[in-house]
Amino acid sequence: MAKADALPAALPAAAPEPLRVRPKLAPAPAVEESLPGSGSARPAIELHNLTVGYERHPAVHHLSLRWAAGSLVAIVGPNGAGKSTLLKALAGELRPLSGRIEGLAGRRVAYLPQTPQIDRSFPVTVQDLVQLGLWHQVGALGRWKGAHRQRCREALATVGLQGFEARTIDTLSGGQFQRALFARLMLQDAELLLLDEPFAAVDENTSADLLQLLKDWSASGKTVLTVLHDLGLVRAHFPQALLLAREPVAHGATAAVLTPANLRRALGMRESFDDLAPWCEADAAAHPAGGRH
Numbered sequence: 247m248a249k250a251d252a253l254p255a256a257l258p259a260a261a262p263e264p265l266r267v268r269p270k271l272a273p274a275p276a277v278e279e280s281l282p283g284s285g286s287a288r289p290a291i292e293l294h295n296l297t298v299g300y301e302r303h304p305a306v307h308h309l310s311l312r313w314a315a316g317s318l319v320a321i322v323g324p325n326g327a328g329k330s331t332l333l334k335a336l337a338g339e340l341r342p343l344s345g346r347i348e349g350l351a352g353r354r355v356a357y358l359p360q361t362p363q364i365d366r367s368f369p370v371t372v373q374d375l376v377q378l379g380l381w382h383q384v385g386a387l388g389r390w391k392g393a394h395r396q397r398c399r400e401a402l403a404t405v406g407l408q409g410f411e412a413r414t415i416d417t418l419s420g421g422q423f424q425r426a427l428f429a430r431l432m433l434q435d436a437e438l439l440l441l442d443e444p445f446a447a448v449d450e451n452t453s454a455d456l457l458q459l460l461k462d463w464s465a466s467g468k469t470v471l472t473v474l475h476d477l478g479l480v481r482a483h484f485p486q487a488l489l490l491a492r493e494p495v496a497h498g499a500t501a502a503v504l505t506p507a508n509l510r511r512a513l514g515m516r517e518s519f520d521d522l523a524p525w526c527e528a529d530a531a532a533h534p535a536g537g538r539h
């Protein structure tokens with residue numbers, strides 16, 4: 247699987263600034279439309295008994311599910327549940343310990359990780375940062391043209407950063423920086439977007455506007471998987487959810503996933519990562535002689 251275009255994550259919160267988002271498109275598809283058999287021409291993403299972890303220590307176990315193209319999915323769960331680990335696997339940064347992911351071959355994936363991976367003191371302009379989203383079109387040997395710069399300007403205007411092109415990124419507030427990263431995501435034009443807590447460092451108005459972009463992407467057929475902790479936000483805006491606690495607790499329509507019983511169960515499974523833990527139940531069956539991760 248090709249590694250996703252990794253993007254840095256948000257930095258600390260910023261002063262709010264009004265966004266000029268694109269006009270609202272059709273609402274995000276209802277969950278029924280995103281479920282298997284909806285007839286979408288684009289391939290779904292399928293996890294088949296997927297286990298992902300670090301140095302043979304599984305962090306998230308035995309996931310089997312399917313996301314139809316255009317799904318808008320919130321991935322939720324307690325700290326340490328394996329949410330970021332799952333995104334890393336989908337982004338191609340971690341190889342599965344077992345199982346497989348299907349539906350990514352030949353598809354562009356954009357990944358906005360949780361931890362900042364960019365040195366903001368590096369003297370690059372907002373234009374430099376955002377136009378990297380067009381790398382798939384321009385390439386290492388290509389030349390940046392006026393049309394590319396124009397697309398950058400349009401993307402920046404869409405996230406309310408018109409006129410910021412020449413600013414160096416060290417002069418941006420955290421929220422402005424996050425918006426610039428969304429402009430870059432826009433230019434990446436990926437079919438699968440993986441966002442790890444994208445609203446963690448932005449104010450309510452900004453997150454509402456960025457959320458609208460996610461809905462627009464989903465409505466246009468892109469699959470959007472977003473790690474979130476704000477369950478109110480998830481209930482209000484995400485038709486589908488995956489509740490993780492190292493293993494899947496529930497997956498499907500958000501209202502059916504985020505029930506008090508499921509949430510209690512997930513909390514009960516928290517912090518269970520243990521270097522000396524025995525094989526999980528499913529692995530124990532496969533390794534009757536026993537073993538430890």
Ligand SMILES: Nc1ncnc2c1ncn2[C@@H]1O[C@H](COP(=O)(O)OP(=O)(O)OP(=O)(O)O)[C@@H](O)[C@H]1O
Nearest residue numbers: 300305323324325326327328329330331332360519
């Ligand atoms: N690089 C790593 N090496 C070893 N273990 C790791 C590494 N990264 C994460 N882990 C462990 O994997 C488990 C899952 O971590 P992960 O970051 O996926 O959880 P999360 O659900 O995203 O948590 P949070 O909500 O706190 O961000 C945790 O127990 C964590 O300690």
